[in-house]
Amino acid sequence: MILGISASGRKDGIISKTVKAILEASNSEYEYISLSGKRINGCIGCTLCAADNQCKVKDDWNEIAEKMLMADAIVFGAPNYGETINALGHACLERTFCFRHREAFSLSGKIGVAVSASYSEEGTNLVNMIIKKSMMVNKMSVVGDVSAHGYSQCYTCGFGQNCNAGNVVKKYGPLDKIEKKHLPPSFEEQEDTIFQVNNIGKLLGSLGV
Incomplete structure (x- = not known):
């Protein structure tokens, strides 16, 4: 089973659509979760998870775990x-610290894919790098982004x-009104993203997950 997680605060934004599209392209069993509206705190450093690799902070993250x-x-x-x-995504990944005690590495061997969306290439690459780093620290097998x-x-x-x-004025100069022609491409218009x-998705499906 493939678990898709969108850490965007927007339920139906580019991140959500991209993650869902990967899941659908895999032709495999999957489940999708949006973190929008969920309460996910950061790790508080209590180390109580060291005994059994289970986080003791009670919030919406426990079900996701x-x-x-x-x-x-x-x-x-x-x-x-x-x-x-974003902070919501970082908090979710940070809490996976509980999976890594006493050489258990509860996520070890699971396949990982990173997805990011940005209006700048630099920001996109950095977000993907952070996600992949978290997966690799958990000894997951990252197959792409x-x-x-x-x-x-x-x-x-x-x-x-x-x-x-x-960013609007930086790109177009002052406008009387932001019209559709000024908006960045929707997911459906992003041929390069859909290709990726x-x-x-096909790779995940071929791996039999």
Whole structure:
């Protein structure tokens, strides 16, 4: 079974669509989880997980942890916030610290795929690197990553058309109104992303997960 996780705060954003598309392209059994609206705290360093490799902080992460342990492969996607992974995605990955005590490595051998979306190539690459690093530290087998085209909040905040500090004005100059032609491509319009998605999905399916 493949577990797909979108760490984006947006339920139906680019990350969500990309992760879902990979799952569907695999033609394998899968489950999808969105972290949007979930309460996931960071690791508090209590070390109580050292005895049994189970996190003792009680929040929405515990159910996700159980699904991670049951999965054969994990497709984890997160957006770029300020040229790094978003806090929700980081907290989710950080909590996997509980899986690595006393040489147990509970996620060892599971297949991993990283997904990111960004309006800058640098930010996309860094987010994928962070996700893959977390997977490798857990001794997972990372088989690839997908980089989708996202868009900054400047396009939807209500002030982006004339904010000199924002990405819309940087790209187009001041606008009277942000129109559809100014928006970054939707997932369905991203031929390069869809190509990556189909390739990695088929790879997962060929591995029999």
